[in-house]
Amino acid sequence: MFAMPGVGWLLLFFVVSVYAVMAVAFGAVDPILRTPIPAWNPLQWNARAMSSVLHRVFGGDLGTVFVRTFWFVGLSLLGCILIGYPVAYFVARKAGKYRGLVLGMLVLPFWISYLMRMMAWTNLLAPDGMVNNVLHFLHLQGPQRYWLDGNWYTVVIGLVYGYVPFFILPLYSTLERIDGRLIEAGRDLGASSAQTFLRVTLPLSVPGLMAASVITILPMFGDYYTNTYLTSGSPKTEMIGNQIERYLLGTSQPQTGASLVLILMAFLFVLMAYYLYTTIRQQRLADR
Amino acid sequence: MTSSRRDFLARSVQLGALVGVGVPILQACGSGSTSAGKRQTKTIADGLQPEKGPLRILNYDAYVNPDVIKDFEAKFGVKVEITTFTTDTEALTKLASGAVKVDLHHSMAATSINRLIDGGLLQPLNKSYLSNSANVVSKLQDPWYDKGSTYSVPYTYFGTGIGYRADKIDKATVEQQGWDALWKATSHKGKVSVLDDEREALIMAMLRKGVTDINTVDPTIINQAQADLSELINLVSVKVNIDAYKNLPDGTAEICHTWSSDLINAANGYLPTGAEPTILGYWHPPAGKYMVTNDSMGVLANAEHPVLAHLYLNFLLDNAVAEKNFTFTGYLPALTKLDADYVVGKGLVPENLRNCVPTKDEIDQAIYERPLTTDGDALYEAAWSKFTAGG
Numbered sequence: 319m320f321a322m323p324g325v326g327w328l329l330l331f332f333v334v335s336v337y338a339v340m341a342v343a344f345g346a347v348d349p350i351l352r353t354p355i356p357a358w359n360p361l362q363w364n365a366r367a368m369s370s371v372l373h374r375v376f377g378g379d380l381g382t383v384f385v386r387t388f389w390f391v392g393l394s395l396l397g398c399i400l401i402g403y404p405v406a407y408f409v410a411r412k413a414g415k416y417r418g419l420v421l422g423m424l425v426l427p428f429w430i431s432y433l434m435r436m437m438a439w440t441n442l443l444a445p446d447g448m449v450n451n452v453l454h455f456l457h458l459q460g461p462q463r464y465w466l467d468g469n470w471y472t473v474v475i476g477l478v479y480g481y482v483p484f485f486i487l488p489l490y491s492t493l494e495r496i497d498g499r500l501i502e503a504g505r506d507l508g509a510s511s512a513q514t515f516l517r518v519t520l521p522l523s524v525p526g527l528m529a530a531s532v533i534t535i536l537p538m539f540g541d542y543y544t545n546t547y548l549t550s551g552s553p554k555t556e557m558i559g560n561q562i563e564r565y566l567l568g569t570s571q572p573q574t575g576a577s578l579v580l581i582l583m584a585f586l587f588v589l590m591a592y593y594l595y596t597t598i599r600q601q602r603l604a605d606r
Numbered sequence: 607m608t609s610s611r612r613d614f615l616a617r618s619v620q621l622g623a624l625v626g627v628g629v630p631i632l633q634a635c636g637s638g639s640t641s642a643g644k645r646q647t648k649t650i651a652d653g654l655q656p657e658k659g660p661l662r663i664l665n666y667d668a669y670v671n672p673d674v675i676k677d678f679e680a681k682f683g684v685k686v687e688i689t690t691f692t693t694d695t696e697a698l699t700k701l702a703s704g705a706v707k708v709d710l711h712h713s714m715a716a717t718s719i720n721r722l723i724d725g726g727l728l729q730p731l732n733k734s735y736l737s738n739s740a741n742v743v744s745k746l747q748d749p750w751y752d753k754g755s756t757y758s759v760p761y762t763y764f765g766t767g768i769g770y771r772a773d774k775i776d777k778a779t780v781e782q783q784g785w786d787a788l789w790k791a792t793s794h795k796g797k798v799s800v801l802d803d804e805r806e807a808l809i810m811a812m813l814r815k816g817v818t819d820i821n822t823v824d825p826t827i828i829n830q831a832q833a834d835l836s837e838l839i840n841l842v843s844v845k846v847n848i849d850a851y852k853n854l855p856d857g858t859a860e861i862c863h864t865w866s867s868d869l870i871n872a873a874n875g876y877l878p879t880g881a882e883p884t885i886l887g888y889w890h891p892p893a894g895k896y897m898v899t900n901d902s903m904g905v906l907a908n909a910e911h912p913v914l915a916h917l918y919l920n921f922l923l924d925n926a927v928a929e930k931n932f933t934f935t936g937y938l939p940a941l942t943k944l945d946a947d948y949v950v951g952k953g954l955v956p957e958n959l960r961n962c963v964p965t966k967d968e969i970d971q972a973i974y975e976r977p978l979t980t981d982g983d984a985l986y987e988a989a990w991s992k993f994t995a996g997g
Contacts, residue, residue, distance in 0.1 A: 349980055351702045351725045352695070379992040386996070444858070466858070467796030468843050550853070551802055551846035553839050553996045561991060568693050569804075570983040 336583070343368055343576035352570035367573035368580070375581060380561065384585075387558045390473055391538045397478035398534055399527070402485040406530075407519075409486075410493035421490070424483050432480060436547040439476060440466060443548070468552025476544040481537065485530045492526020493519070525600060532593045539586060558582055649732040650912050657911040659684030661918055664697060665712035666690060671934035678921050684914060694718050701727055701906065709909035710918060712761065713901040716751045717805075717977045719758055722904065728757040729907045735916035738923035741941045745969045746900060750976075759919050760940035763900035764867040765964050765972075766806060767890030769850050771860045772958070780861075780889045785814035787889070788863060789834075791842050797860040798842040799850060800835065804990030805975050806897075807846075810863055811835050813895060820897070820973055823982035832989035839996065846994060851936070852876045854886060866890065866962035871936030873956050883956035890961065890968075898964045898972035900940050929954070938963060 341356035344363035348355055357363050374380040409420050427435060442448050443465035453459035465472045496519060504514040542559030549555045558578065565575030659682075663670075667690040675686050689706050691697040694715045700706045702725060714722060722728045733739065739747070739759060746760040768787060770780055775794070780787045791798050800807045809820045811831035822828070838844035845859070851868035853859035855876040862868075866888060873883035890896050903922065905915040921927055928939035932954065938944060946963035949955040955963060964972070978986070 347980060348702070348725075351698055351721055351727075352980065352983070353699050353702045379995045383995045464796050468845060549845070550799065550849065550858070551994075552843065553836075553846060553994050554843070556994050556996060561995065564991070564994070565987075567699075568695050569987045570695075570980055571987055 339576050339579050343573050343580055345573060347570060347573065354572040354576075367571070368577045371574055371577040371581065380558075380578070383556055383558050383561055386470075386556070387539060390470065390477065390555075390557060391535050393470075393474045394477035394481065394538055395531055395535055397474060398482050398485040398530075401478065402482050402489060402530065403527075406486045406489040406493055406526075410490050410496075424486055427483060433543060433547070435480065436476060436544055439479070440547055443472065466548060466550060468549045468554040470555060472548045473545050473555050473557075476548045477538055477541065480541075480544055481534045484537070485534045487530075488533055489523065489526045489530040492523050492529070496522050525597060528593055528596060532590065535589070536586060539582060647726070647729065647907065649730045650916070652732065652734045654913045656682060656684070656914045656917055659686070659911060659914055661686045661710065661911055661914045662708040663688045663710045663712050663918075664691060664701070664706060664708040666692070669713055669935055669937070671931045673934070674922075674927055674931045677927070677930075678918060681921070682914065682917060686918075688712075698722070707908065707910075708906060709911045709915040711904050711906060714758060714904055715901060716749070716899050717975055719751045719902060719904070720977050723752070723757050727907055728904045729909065729912065730756050731759070731905060731919070732916060735913070736920050736923065738920050738925075741923050741925055741928075741943065743940050743942050743966070743969060745966075745972075746940050749900075749902075750974060752902070758902035758904040759923060761901045761903045761922065762867070762935070762937035763898060763940040763964065763969070764865045764937060765890050765962075765968065766801070766810070766863070766865055766897045766899075767888055769854050769862045769864040769869045769872070770887045770889070771854060771857070771885055772887035773885040774860050775887070777887050777889075780887065784889070784891065785810060788844075788861060789814075789838065789841060791861045794842065794860045796843040796845075797858070798838065798862070799845040799847055799853065799859050800838070800863040801865070802846045802848050804986045807835060807863065807993075808832065808986055808989060809897065809975060813891065818895075818973075821976045821978065823978060823985055825985055828985050828989050832993050835993045836996075839993075855881065866964070867937040869959050869962050870938070870955055873959055874933075874936055874954075884958050886956075886959060888959055888962050893965070893968045893971040894973070896964070896968050896972060897975065898969055899975065901937075 338356065340363075341358050342354045344360075344365060344367075345357035346355045346364065347353070371380065375384055405424075409417055409424070413420050444450075445464055447465075449465065450459065450463060453463070500522070501514055501518055504518040505511075509517060540559045540562070542557060542563045545555050545557050545560060562575050562578045562582070565578065566572055567575075569575075661678075661684055663686060665688055670688070675688070678684075679686055689708060691700060694717075697711065697714075698718055698721065701708075701711070701722070711722070711728075719728075736759065739755065742755075742760055743763075746755075746763070748754055749758075749760070752758045768780060768785070770787075775787075775791075783790055788798055788800070800810065808828060808831040811834040812820060812822070812827060815830070815834065817827055817831075835844075847853075848864075848868075850859060850862035850864035851871040854862060854864075854869070855872045855878060869886055869888045873886055877883065877885075903919055905912055905919070909915050922931065922939075923941065925941055925943045928941050929944060929952075932939055932944065932949070938949070946955070946960050946965065949963060950957055950960050
């Protein structure tokens with residue numbers, strides 16, 4: 319009974335939505351208006367579009383985009399870990415009376431629309447923008463750097479910037495709950511600060527690290543506007559989200575876009591399943 | 607057969623409302639083109655009094671002068687409500703699904719008008735309300751996409767060419783190289799762009815190679831055009847966007863495949879302080895190889911205020927109103943009076959960008975991007991997808 323709202327939510331906003339996407343992916347297109355005609359009855363499903371997309375993903379042009387997207391997301395996750403972990407650790411264990419203030423500052427960027435923040439980056443990274451000016455002032459850069467010319471690292475910077483708060487907050491929550499006595503015990507038993515961190519804090523924070531990673535990479539995989547804004551549509555940095563957007567909003571082949579959504583979901587489901595498996599396993603180990 | 611599909615789609619809309627997913631899915635669950643209200647399949651009667659409004663318009667963002675809207679509201683004592691869209695496909699999708707209900711489509715692409723007509727989404731116009739239609743340039747009074755302008759009136763027109771920074775690239779070189787200038791702009795690497803439009807960009811690559819049938823569905827030609835475009839990725843780090851109007855003046859771009867109106871916009875609204883319009887240049891192919899196209903306005907078949915919508919069309923076809931609108935949008939009204947001599951003479955277009963205004967010859971001999979079959983579109987879309995994926 320208590321689960322009914324959750325079940326209702328899942329049915330409405332996940333199961334039915336996914337089924338609608340499937341009905342489009344395996345449906346047809348209005349020959350005049352080029353709008354999708356969904357096939358709600360699975361017996362009427364036509365796998366032509368899905369088959370064509372799978373062919374292009376495994377060995378064709380879309381495969382390149384998938385691989386590139388995985389690289390971008392992987393590197394961005396690495397960036398989030400390198401930046402986010404120390405920040406979360408500081409807030410949870412060292413910030414003391416300033417914890418509320420720092421947490422508030424971490425949430426502050428959410429007050430501004432994501433698109434606005436990306437547009438701000440286009441100004442900061444412009445050839446005569448503040449980033450180049452600062453690098454030049456510090457003598458860290460020779461010739462003027464064109465950050466917005468379709469560079470992979472600009473997209474990764476954008477993704478890290480955009481999603482790192484999503485990484486920090488769940489990780490902070492885990493780090494903050496670690497029993498301080500365990501860390502003290504580690505030090506009392508002769509471990510150095512580094513050893514205590516590596517043998518006590520880090521293992522205990524793995525569930526938070528996993529949760530933060532999942533929460534961060536799921537939206538990153540579907541992101542398309544970061545790339546659009548920061549590279550002005552360079553083919554060198556096209557992500558799978560750009561292809562999905564194009565096929566769904568700008569072509570006569572919405573089934574192709576819907577098929578890409580399903581394939582991406584299948585990839586993400588594998589990651590999600592691994593996350594659930596490790597979480598349950600750790601929970602069982604902890605319960606023993 | 608048709609009615610069963612319509613019933614099926616009508617049922618789907620209820621589910622769609624429950625699901626609440628994105629536009630294409632909403633469309634998937636939409637009511638089709640037949641159930642979005644009572645449809646007007648004949649022209650409205652002559653001499654009707656305008657409705658009390660509000661007049662609901664579907665348009666691109668910032669594609670009409672707000673002062674013109676205020677003038678219309680004051681003249682007819684009604685409110686105007688504008689719903690915006692970002693792509694032609696999105697507009698079509700929203701209209702077909704009934705996701706938006708408007709009286710007037712403000713900017714239909716020439717390639718979409720037939721779909722809107724065949725889909726029963728437009729109503730035939732009653733010319734007795736359109737006394738200003740005589741102002742329209744002669745060729746577009748009987749356009750190829752809507753014979754006799756039965757369902758539409760032209761809004762703006764523009765050509766496709768190359769916009770460039772005349773202070774950084776030699777005009778004579780661009781004129782001598784033509785489309786090839788984009789491929790030879792290696793010293794401007796990272797500052798080259800092509801239009802984010804698969805037909806426009808692939809056609810440009812075809813024209814460069816001397817292909818004259820720009821509506822071909824020959825896979826060999828289309829794939830060759832894609833391969834040629836893909837060369838630009840490594841040669842010049844090409845970008846794909848429709849931002850030349852701001853990227854050229856601010857220096858982010860130096861040579862762009864773009865629309866002529868973008869140069870007018872760039873000169874009139876986006877130049878940095880102290881910069882002169884002479885830093886901009888525009889090249890286009892000669893008449894007969896020059897793509898000149900136009901956006902059009904039409905009244906929806908299920909319009910609740912069709913008389914008011916007709917009066918709005920007529921209002922926009924007034925020379926003075928159109929000129930006022932042009933000062934804001936930068937897109938030329940398709941009216942005879944506002945030719946190159948007029949707009950340059952009045953200082954609305956800089957002298958060095960006079961060639962951004964298509965001449966009568968260029969309009970009369972223009973080549974057109976025509977609608978294709980579903981399979982034909984799919985060929986272009988697949989080639990475009992391959993290009994944007996990185997070649």
